[in-house]
Amino acid sequence: MNGILDKDYSSGSVLNFGELLLRITPDAGGDWLQENSIPVFVGGAELNVATALALWGVPSRYFTALPKNGMSEQLVSFVQEKNIDTSSIYYHGNRVGLYFLTKGQDLKNDALIYDRANSAFAELTPGQVDWDKVLDGVTWFHFSAICPAISQNAADVCKEALEAASKKGITISVDLNYRAKLWKYGKEPIDVMPELAQYCDLIMGNIWAAERMLGVKVEELVTESGQKSLYVKEGQKSSEGIIKQFPKCKAVANTFRFTANDNTNVEYYTVLYTGDKLYLSGEHRAETIIDKVGSGDCYMAGLIYGFYNNNDPQQIVDFATAAAFTKLFVNSDATNKSVEEIQKAIKQ
Template structure:
């Protein structure tokens, strides 16, 4: 097997506290991240050959960031140095990126403004057997969406496995297109589609049954997961697996389980619950990395799902954008959070 190449924008997450103490203390905590870098970081930690494609301005700060990524044992040879700025976003610590308080500062970033027909894809995709990107990439600009399609065509032509995370970030879709107008043309290249029922509805136009949320029953959610997965495979013939996450806030805690549909069967994960967590950012990225890890290792579908789910849940207790929990520690970290009362 070759490398797993994660494709997306490197970001700095700036974390002002809700009370405004950062002004008095003259300091702002920050984390290095970006959805796809979080995936690459987890895979490298789990000893899967991991590479990363992004674009950064050619300056001393970018070089420091690349050195940081190198230290994570991620292949940075595909990183492009061009443009003028690194993308930023601001988010209170512990909050989710879906939170309305998130502030993006990513316009005209180096990654968002890569031009078509300027990248040597033969070089970038050399020795790559898996290509991963997220729906955040085409949300940035029309140019970014066009470049996604360009690289997906190249990867597909080389028979590289392709995965997409259907991350929906409402505040990013500001260039006149809705995700349902853009993502179907990209999803047709994908062999693994991950997201949730509502992301598939918004981005790939797969309807969710009316009244499902109001009903709020696990059995109904699982039935919809099967229906959505089957419809995705019907519409996108290259797709061989569909994963859905179910994450519900319970007070200050979380209830979490996931599904993986492949080879005509809906696999349902263990359900986990916690009364309190540390950081929601990056949990979905860790789940995506877990899926890639399992398929890369050619594990049975049920094992792929259980590892990915446990990895994602364990990330909720890590205060950074990417996980720092090794593969052989993942299941041990979550064993005390299994919801024994639930079985399906």
């Protein structure tokens, strides 16, 4: 049996490790200046995963770092209302991380501005956190490549947490989120991520992220082709390359989302490679979508949900894909779709 598929996770919870962020969302036309009003969303990739898992009935915990003040109390209460265990949160420092993203724009767009320097999470250092205590009762640990992109300290703390989780036999997953506007402390992803990926049982991303972060090459002709059959084939090749490079890894998932710049004509499908076999999801299409933010996080949550409940690989990839696609129609960082709603959206 595949080690990640035949494990009992139900005795513990999923711990999501990452920075809580406030997303400030001005409108493109500047009306917020006249109205003295601007939407704020509570998010962060790992919190989005935690929110989805809690909604779907998986025991969900969240580790982040926050300053000890009144605003943090409000934020923690907000997270707790979503049935997420916040007992692992570490309090120190002076500020919460922010990012600004113009309404309707993509995270890769020039409309994205980060304001995360000197946040409580960015200023975590090795030796501060009692990982034995934090990881007690945890059977799955999740993080994303955003964490080590923030600062050298964050990368070092991430490795410390992974070492502790690995020693406890906890299953570990990573989302290869690439954010071009991070990684500003003198390191490239390829300098950092392979060292962290060696601890992972499940690696999720896309073939281009795997190339940039783990050095698994993608044929240039594949990228230029636009052909689904070639993308799927390259997904398998990339997955096999990752598993060969990182023997602890037992499953690799790749997403393929194509859309016009104005959020129209969306095409979405994914593949999961595990047990020497590739599983392809159904294909989802839409003429327009509402919000791309958090779709990949929802996919990651869908994978964890499937493995946590010991579903078979085809069920896992179908559920995760439908979860991510339905998130595209939710105006928030995290999904609000139930398991039943997602199951109805599965494409065969």
